[in-house]
Amino acid sequence: MSAYLWVGLGGFLGSVARYAAAVALGAAPTDRFPWATFAVNCLGCLLIGVLVGASAKASVSEPVRLFLVTGILGGFTTFSAFGLEALTLLRRGETSLALLYILGSVLVGIAAVWLGLRFTSGAEA
Structure with missing residues (x-):
């Protein structure tokens, strides 16, 4: 199965x-505080740590890694990838x-959202 299909399914x-x-x-x-996004981002970071840590101890095939990490966690939150990459640099x-x-x-990222809103609505973000 194609790598793109594994990522897409995940x-x-x-x-x-x-x-x-x-x-x-x-x-x-x-809402005053975006609890759902906060919770998803934190959970995604925990899960990527568990998956990457577990895959370092056990042999995980590339399709499984693509499905779980890039696919499922990428669809769930890209913040987990951001956290992993930042921690990797620090380590x-x-x-x-x-x-x-x-x-x-x-x-x-925040500036790009603001710019996108300015382009489309002319409204202040």
Whole structure:
């Protein structure tokens, strides 16, 4: 089976799980604090740590890794990949690069959302 199909199948399941978690938590994006997104991001980070840690101890095939990590967790939350990549940089002793990645991702990401809103609605974000 194609790597794209494994990622796509996992992504479908992860996206459905994310939606189900948001519905179960009952948090709307307009709430004062985005609890559903916060919970999904934290859970995704825990799960990617467990999966990557377990796969380091056991032989995991590339299709299984793509399905679970890139697919399911990618559909559930890309924040887990962000957390893993930032921690990997820190563990390699590349503190400056890790900080650049963390701050750059957050600040540029927020700026990009603001810019996208400006392009489409002209409204202040």
